[in-house]
Amino acid sequence: MGMVPNGLLPSASAGMTRRLDPERWAVAEDRTAELIACIQPNVYSEGRRLAVYHYVQRLIMNCLSCQVFTFGSVPLKTYLPDGDIDVTAFSNSEELKEIWANLVRDALEREEKDENAEFHVKEVQYIQAEVKIIKCLVENIVVDISFNQVGGLCTLCFLEEIDNLISQNHLFKRSIILIKAWCFYESRILGAHHGLISTYALETLVLYIFHIFNNSFTGPLEVLYRFLEFFSNFDWEKFCLSLWGPVPISSLPDMTAIPPRMDSGELLLNKSFLDTCSSAYGVVPHTQENQGQPFVSKHFNVIDPLRTNNNLGRSVSKVFLLLFGDFLWQYSFAVTVAV
Incomplete structure (x- = not known):
């Protein structure tokens, strides 16, 4: 049995994190690498x-x-x-x-x-x-x-540190490129100015997948599959997503999270690492208007790993959220059938 994450819908399948056939996925990952080579920076x-x-x-x-x-x-x-x-x-x-x-x-x-x-x-x-x-x-x-916008530079430093930690020939960055491409070209769900997901919110969602699966992936295609599978089953009406674990919306402004996993499996990032990054990169100018303000919940709630009062999902509209889960589930099923 695979790992058992917290924060899922009651209807989520108990076997949603099942093991994948390594040989079949290795072939699919080779083809995916060819695709990434066509769209990545050169x-x-x-x-x-x-x-x-x-x-x-x-x-x-x-x-x-x-x-x-x-x-x-x-x-x-x-x-x-x-x-x-x-x-x-x-x-x-x-x-x-x-x-x-x-x-x-x-x-x-x-x-x-x-x-x-x-x-x-x-x-x-x-x-x-x-x-x-x-x-x-x-x-x-x-x-x-x-x-x-010092926050943008701090986020860059944080994500570079994550990529160095994950390593594997920049698997984190390659996964971001693939998932961004799927979100932008295929599903059209990327773009904060259109009521969709912001890039930093998406990068945080990708990092959460690495975090709960503890970097145990064949390649970027498996990261995409786990991304689709997990977030199509996440209970966005009840929880905010944070790297510390799901935070019940009903408990806000208390930001206490429940563990990301129900089982005793190891996570990629420990509390000490997250606290250190938040301290090092969560710096904001003293003139920042929302400094000291509580986290404000919206329709789609993603807590900034560096500044916990910053909701990275605030741009997402209610209409989009209603379609989001079903949309991801359909694509995760399609990937399973294709592979």
Whole structure:
């Protein structure tokens, strides 16, 4: 019998974590590796994105007294062919905090009108959302520019540490690429601005699968299968998902979790490791508006491993959640039949 996770629906099959035929899955993993090789970052895409980033970096630093870094899937090397570039500018200036967006937008719009500009810039937008963003296309690559988003860099460091821990030729990153591709191209469930799952929420869900199965996978396809199988049976109406284990929504604001597994099997990440990462990478600026605020439950609740008051699932709409479980179950069944 496989391991027995907590937080599942009462109707979940007791055998949902059954052992898989190693020979059949080895063949399927070989084919999956060929697919991943077609969509993962390569020398050309790396060079192209690096050139665009350096161009945007110079542009921002010419109009702001600041430092500029990239974060997210580009430095993590988990972006898809259609993936964007996340850039953030850092400054201690209170004045720049108020005017940076207008200055950067003006600079980009000047480049858009300049026929001799180094790169082709178009569709410059100023999005005044929870996090203010300047969005544009540079050489047809989407670039999102923000200000003082230290959380993005902390998340990058955390995920890099996880990938180093899991190892196996970057199995964690390869699994993220495969599952992101499935979510974006096949099921169309990735995209916080459309009421769907954010990338960081998805990465946390993938990490949870590694955590409860203790990194015991043949390859990325098995991670995808376990992802579909587990989350189609998770009880989202009763629990928040956290790396410490499911947290009953009824007990909030108490964040005490029940163990991730009912059995005595070992988890990938121990409490000491999680606490250390939260302490090292959970730093937020003293100006952060939601600092000290309690976790607010929504329709789809995923607790940030680094800041427990941050709900990574807050973007997900109720309509999406109603379809989510059935959708994942159908695909997990299809994978089982195919293999």
